[in-house]
Amino acid sequence: MYEQIAANRRRSVLLIAGAVLLLAAVGWAVGAWLGSGPAGLVAATIVAGLMAVGSYRYGDRVVLASARAREVSPEEEPRLHNIVEGLAIAAGIPKPRVYVIPERAPNAFATGRDPAHASVAVTRGLLETMNRVELEGVVAHELAHVVDRDVLVGTIVATLVGAVVLLSELFLRASLWGGSGGRRRGGEPLALLAIPFLLLAPLAAQVVRFAVSRQREFLADAQGALLTRYPPGLASALRKIAGARDVPMRASHAATAHLWLSQPSRFEGERTGWLERLFSTHPPIEERIRRLEEM
Amino acid sequence: MAAVAAGAVLLYGIVTFNRLVALRTRVDNGWSQIDVQLRRRYDLIPNLVETVRGYAAHERELFERVAEARARAIDARGVAHQAQAEDQVTRGVRRLLAVAEAYPELRASAQFLALQEELTATESKIAYARQFYNDQVMRLNTLIGSFPSSLVARLFGFAPRDFFDIEEPVRGPVGVDL
Numbered sequence: 253m254y255e256q257i258a259a260n261r262r263r264s265v266l267l268i269a270g271a272v273l274l275l276a277a278v279g280w281a282v283g284a285w286l287g288s289g290p291a292g293l294v295a296a297t298i299v300a301g302l303m304a305v306g307s308y309r310y311g312d313r314v315v316l317a318s319a320r321a322r323e324v325s326p327e328e329e330p331r332l333h334n335i336v337e338g339l340a341i342a343a344g345i346p347k348p349r350v351y352v353i354p355e356r357a358p359n360a361f362a363t364g365r366d367p368a369h370a371s372v373a374v375t376r377g378l379l380e381t382m383n384r385v386e387l388e389g390v391v392a393h394e395l396a397h398v399v400d401r402d403v404l405v406g407t408i409v410a411t412l413v414g415a416v417v418l419l420s421e422l423f424l425r426a427s428l429w430g431g432s433g434g435r436r437r438g439g440e441p442l443a444l445l446a447i448p449f450l451l452l453a454p455l456a457a458q459v460v461r462f463a464v465s466r467q468r469e470f471l472a473d474a475q476g477a478l479l480t481r482y483p484p485g486l487a488s489a490l491r492k493i494a495g496a497r498d499v500p501m502r503a504s505h506a507a508t509a510h511l512w513l514s515q516p517s518r519f520e521g522e523r524t525g526w527l528e529r530l531f532s533t534h535p536p537i538e539e540r541i542r543r544l545e546e547m
Numbered sequence: 548m549a550a551v552a553a554g555a556v557l558l559y560g561i562v563t564f565n566r567l568v569a570l571r572t573r574v575d576n577g578w579s580q581i582d583v584q585l586r587r588r589y590d591l592i593p594n595l596v597e598t599v600r601g602y603a604a605h606e607r608e609l610f611e612r613v614a615e616a617r618a619r620a621i622d623a624r625g626v627a628h629q630a631q632a633e634d635q636v637t638r639g640v641r642r643l644l645a646v647a648e649a650y651p652e653l654r655a656s657a658q659f660l661a662l663q664e665e666l667t668a669t670e671s672k673i674a675y676a677r678q679f680y681n682d683q684v685m686r687l688n689t690l691i692g693s694f695p696s697s698l699v700a701r702l703f704g705f706a707p708r709d710f711f712d713i714e715e716p717v718r719g720p721v722g723v724d725l
Contacts, residue, residue, distance in 0.1 A: 344576070
């Protein structure tokens with residue numbers, strides 16, 4: 253279990269490093285094409301940075317509101333509150349705020365920039381379908397995201413990806429409108445490579461983003477199991493969630509898909525093709541269950 | 548050269564000292580978490596006894612033993628003694644809840660159900676607090692015990708702490724000594 257956690261961490265670091273390198277490469281490509289200074293890159297990075305700070309500080313409220321989550325008191329939901337409090341003690345963090353989402357599909361997410369500002373939200377369907385052990389497994393997974401500061405990791409990755417996308421698009425548009433073509437330095441073959449690279453970079457950035465998200469899910473599964481000391485709890489919960497895959501969720505959209513315990517379904521059917529896996533925010537649920545059973 | 552080596556040793560000493568202090572604080576913090584939950588359970592036990600007594604008055608001996616175990620646990624000092632005393636309390640509470648199973652009316656009463664949720668939750672919070680505490684004790688003791696951090700620990704008088712051990716009920720059939 254500890255080895256899985258360490259390996260997952262290493263892979264996350266590598267992926268973030270990959271996103272940084274990609275951003276640097278895009279910056280270089282833009283510079284090579286324009287043959288000018290890095291002014292555009294600096295401006296885009298500053299804008300992206302400001303957006304990141306904003307979403308880091310206020311993102312949790314936006315996310316909770318968009319899921320129509322309502323904060324519940326210990327009197328309303330004693331079982332849920334007790335489980336959250338117990339696992340917060342086990343993780344050595346303050347007790348997060350507890351929200352319930354009026355949805356039939358069993359699912360959950362955690363948000364908040366650090367353990368002191370964390371919130372855990374679960375759907376009504378989750379409360380109704382899970383027994384205590386399964387609910388503990390789910391909440392432990394969410395608290396693991398809080399302990400690992402996955403909101404921070406997610407913000408960093410989303411910002412880097414956003415900057416890559418923004419830069420590539422701005423530049424491609426500008427060059428299509430034809431303004432800068434004449435300023436290109438003649439005879440530099442690298443500059444010719446810049447265009448196809450800038451076309452592909454946003455795609456690569458999204459792939460990295462989804463890969464980070466999948467790694468963090470495995471990490472949270474392993475750490476959640478470490479908190480409850482009972483991997484079958486979460487495995488059983490995931491099995492139930494897999495069984496209810498056809499129940500759609502109204503309150504989710506692509507922008508928040510990576511937050512949830514399991515990827516919210518928008519349509520029926522399995523997702524197993526490699527292309528679909530490359531663009532999934534979550535690893536296949538069967539793979540997660542298999543890893544939990546091996547612990 | 549000598550100055551660089553001395554600087555490196557000093558830096559290591561400072562870093563290790565800070566880690567020791569941080570871990571000791573976490574151990575203390577973990578202990579106070581256990582304490583909070585144990586107190587919560589002390590408060591719940593009289594309620595549970597009263598509720599069960601209303602339906603099963605003849606179980607007087609059990610009620611007395613639970614009350615005794617609770618009093619002993621409240622007076623217990625030191626990690627090892629506390630753990631032992633709490634073990635008895637846990638058995639008593641489980642026994643009370645088991646007795647209640649035989650009384651359908653009691654089992655269905657709202658008051659009992661609320662108490663049961665509270666007690667179950669407190670039991671698991673005690674277990675989680677114990678887990679956190681023992682994890683931190685393990686990390687502290689490992690740091691104090693391994694070389695060369697042991698030198699820093701000895702220099703500043705950091706002592707290993709006791710684990711909060713209780714007998715795991717899964718180890719064998721629980722003796723009905725209550």
